[in-house]
Amino acid sequence: MTGLELLYSPFIEYAFMKRALAGSVALAFAAGPLGVVLVLRRLSLMGDALSHAILPGVAVGFLVAGLSLWAMALGGLVTGLLVAGLAGFVSRVTPLREDASFAAFYLMSLGLGVLLVSLRGSNMDLLHVLFGTVLGLDDAALLLVSMVASVALATLALILRPLVAECFDPGFLRSQQGRGSMSHMVFLVLLVMTLVAGFQVLGTLMVVGIMMLPAASARFWSGTVVGQMIVASVLGALASYLGLLFSFYANVPASAAIILLAGLFYFLSIVLGRTGGLWQAARQMRARRRQLHPAGS
Amino acid sequence: MSLTNALIHLDQVSLGWRDRVALKDVSGTFEKGSLTAVVGPNGAGKSTLLKGLVGTLAPLAGRIRLGFDRVADMAWLPQAGELDRSFPLTVYDLVAMGAWRRTGWWKGFSQSEHARIHQALAAVGLDDFSRRIIGTLSGGQLQRALFARLMLQDAQLLVLDEPFAAVDSATTEDLLQLLQQWHNEGRTVIAVLHDLDMVRSCFPNTLLLAGQVVAWGQTEQVLTPENLHLARHLCAGDYL
Numbered sequence: 001m002t003g004l005e006l007l008y009s010p011f012i013e014y015a016f017m018k019r020a021l022a023g024s025v026a027l028a029f030a031a032g033p034l035g036v037v038l039v040l041r042r043l044s045l046m047g048d049a050l051s052h053a054i055l056p057g058v059a060v061g062f063l064v065a066g067l068s069l070w071a072m073a074l075g076g077l078v079t080g081l082l083v084a085g086l087a088g089f090v091s092r093v094t095p096l097r098e099d100a101s102f103a104a105f106y107l108m109s110l111g112l113g114v115l116l117v118s119l120r121g122s123n124m125d126l127l128h129v130l131f132g133t134v135l136g137l138d139d140a141a142l143l144l145v146s147m148v149a150s151v152a153l154a155t156l157a158l159i160l161r162p163l164v165a166e167c168f169d170p171g172f173l174r175s176q177q178g179r180g181s182m183s184h185m186v187f188l189v190l191l192v193m194t195l196v197a198g199f200q201v202l203g204t205l206m207v208v209g210i211m212m213l214p215a216a217s218a219r220f221w222s223g224t225v226v227g228q229m230i231v232a233s234v235l236g237a238l239a240s241y242l243g244l245l246f247s248f249y250a251n252v253p254a255s256a257a258i259i260l261l262a263g264l265f266y267f268l269s270i271v272l273g274r275t276g277g278l279w280q281a282a283r284q285m286r287a288r289r290r291q292l293h294p295a296g297s
Numbered sequence: 298m299s300l301t302n303a304l305i306h307l308d309q310v311s312l313g314w315r316d317r318v319a320l321k322d323v324s325g326t327f328e329k330g331s332l333t334a335v336v337g338p339n340g341a342g343k344s345t346l347l348k349g350l351v352g353t354l355a356p357l358a359g360r361i362r363l364g365f366d367r368v369a370d371m372a373w374l375p376q377a378g379e380l381d382r383s384f385p386l387t388v389y390d391l392v393a394m395g396a397w398r399r400t401g402w403w404k405g406f407s408q409s410e411h412a413r414i415h416q417a418l419a420a421v422g423l424d425d426f427s428r429r430i431i432g433t434l435s436g437g438q439l440q441r442a443l444f445a446r447l448m449l450q451d452a453q454l455l456v457l458d459e460p461f462a463a464v465d466s467a468t469t470e471d472l473l474q475l476l477q478q479w480h481n482e483g484r485t486v487i488a489v490l491h492d493l494d495m496v497r498s499c500f501p502n503t504l505l506l507a508g509q510v511v512a513w514g515q516t517e518q519v520l521t522p523e524n525l526h527l528a529r530h531l532c533a534g535d536y537l
Contacts, residue, residue: 040384162402165394168384175351175373176397176450223430224385275430 010248019137020244023145023201024258028210028236030149030194033156033229035215037187040167040225044216045099047208049106051195053083055113055204058129058196063120067128069140073196080192083109132203134244134254141200148197152190159183164225202255209259210236217266220273235265303364304329304454304485305350310359312342312349318357319345320506325513327487329364332480334496334516335489337506338532343489344376346506347458350487365453369398372452374443376459382432388442389427392417395449417445422471437468444472455479457488461495473499493520507531 010017038047057079058072065071083105090105091098117126137145156163162183166173198207218231243258250257271278305327313319320342327333335343348354349361351373365371372395392414393406400406406414418424421441431439440460447455460476461469477499480486490496496503496516503519505511507528512519 040381159402161400164386165397168386168391169375169380169394171351171353171373171375171379172394173397174353175368175371177368219385222385223432224387224390228385 006249007245010245016135016137017244017248019142020134020254021241023137023142024134024210024240024244025237026146026149027194027198027201027207028214028240029233030152031198031207031211032214032218032232032234032236034152034187034191034194035211035213036218036225036228036232037156037163037167038191038212039215039219040164043099044212046102047191047195047211049087049102050080050084050192051199051204051208052106052113053109054080054192054196054199055129056109056116058199058204059113059116062125062129063116067125069138069144069200072129073144073200076196076199077192079109080196081189084188084192128203129199130203130205131253132199132201132206132255134201134258135247137201145197145201148193152194155186155190159186160226163187202258206255206259209262210239213259213262213266214239217262217269217273220269220275220277223275235269236262239265302328303362304331305364306362308360308362310349310361311357312345312354313357319508320349321509323359323510325504325510327485328502330480330483330485331502332476332486332500333488333502333504334500335487335504335506336491336493336496336520337511338529340508341506341528341532342508343506344458346504347373347456347487347489351456370453372447372450372455374447374455374457374460377436377440377443377463380439382439384431386431387427388418388423388429388431388434389414391431391442392427392445392449395446398450413449414445417448420448420475421445437464440464440468440472444475448475452484454485455487457486459489459491461490461492469495493525496520 011021012018035047038044054076057075057077059075060079061068061071061073061075064075083102087098087102087105090096090101094101113129114126117129162173166183194211195204195207198210201207202210214232214235215228217235218228221231222228239262240258243261244254246252246261247254247257269277272280274280303326307323307325310323311318311321312323313321319340323346335346337343345354349356351371352367393410395417396406396410396413399410415424415427418427421444423438423441423445426434426438426442431442434442444460447457457476460472464472473495476486476488488500490500497520500516502514503516504513505519505524505528508531511528511531512521512524
């Protein structure tokens with residue numbers, strides 16, 4: 001086998017690798033742009049909170065219908081939206097800030113979810129839910145992920161303008177429309193949908209990684225919202241591909257490998273990034289010093 | 298004061314937050330085409346009043362009557378400190394937000410809209426900055442960009458919250474000229490300010506607040522030493 005073949009042959013020879021690549025790339029394309037919005041809203045931890053919030057719903061679906069994809073997805077969607085709504089409500093009517101009320105609700109959800117799964121399932125089932133089964137995606141799971149990713153991206157494009165405007169200057173949008181914007185609610189629904197679809201691929205614990213790590217990295221490569229979204233999608237897809245390859249040859253868990261690759265990109269971005277990266281900052285500093293103290297003077 | 302000329306009429310309005318009344322018993326009128334400075338010590342309720350006028354804060358008591366369509370005819374300049382300076386947005390896109398009433402969620406920007414944006418950028422002296430990211434602007438340049446956004450909104454009433462805070466004197470002068478120009482065009486301008494000398498020289502009307510209305514009317518009759526002393530005294534009382 002030539003060196004080049006090493007890079008693609010697993011995805012040609014093995015159907016499960018093909019499916020894993022398709023599923024995780026589809027997920028990465030939707031998750032990255034959503035993560036960028038979370039970073040802009042300074043709600044980076046909300047993705048984390050919501051991904052835990054879908055756990056009890058998934059568990060109830062599992063208790064009722066066993067390892068049925070649609071039952072678990074539906075359950076996850078319901079509890080995810082419920083927690084998002086409740087946390088938002090508590091922070092509106094009490095002085096508790098939104099991040100704190102999200103933390104409170106997701107910790108309860110996590111406890112409840114683990115308890116419910118272990119009521120009937122084995123530890124193996126719990127591991128599946130927490131860490132996903134990217135190497136065992138069936139047709140239904142693949143369909144769900146690609147469907148959700150397509151809907152999420154298309155809807156995000158439709159609400160992008162109000163979403164960005166509201167992120168940057170909420171008072172402005174309210175004064176221009178006479179009311180708050182629906183875009184934030186729609187965004188929350190997209191977020192929960194994507195996390196629910198993603199738990200099949202990477203598991204509830206890891207799915208946030210493919211959302212937030214590329215989004216945080218993208219900040220170092222582009223100065224515009226759309227640019228960051230594209231970078232986040234591409235980085236997520238690249239991390240999925242390389243992570244799967246690495247897990248294939250090194251025989252390590254795939255979801256962990258994907259997230260670690262995304263983490264590696266994150267560190268590379270911090271150091272090498274074009275906008276605000278360390279290397280660039282150091283270079284600019286040197287150039288400025290030279291300007292102020294020309295050599296030989 | 299004839300009522301027909303009233304743009305905003307306040308009738309015993311009280312405004313505040315859940316735990317605290319910030320401003321009580323405000324009655325009076327902002328006339329159409331007037332240029333009014335809102336002044337007062339910290340905590341006097343200046344920003345609270347603006348939030349009430351803009352509609353983000355509902356009055357606890359009393360009524361605010363508007364002689365115009367709040368959504369169509371009002372433009373609002375937030376305190377620059379409330380904005381996230383690290384947000385990935387170009388100057389051009391920031392100014393383009395001002396066209397919201399005409400473009401909405403989806404509509405594209407027409408040729409004339411692009412021309413308007415360039416015009417506004419030129420008017421505030423930022424022609425060469427349109428592709429810059431707002432994070433690279435100085436405080437004064439950001440304020441210029443926000444003024445360009447205001448111009449694009451083309452509103453009859455302009456409400457400005459501390460437009461000249463943290464802005465150098467050259468920028469202040471340029472932006473003040475824009476305010477005068479808007480005033481000359483017959484628009485109504487209400488601005489929260491701190492520099493009393495500027496108020497005396499440029500603003501015909503003044504509203505002096507200190508948790509309540511201390512005085513409201515022609516600037517020279519409002520900004521008397523007695524009124525200013527009373528305002529300071531009223532506000533300090535809150536914290537004793």
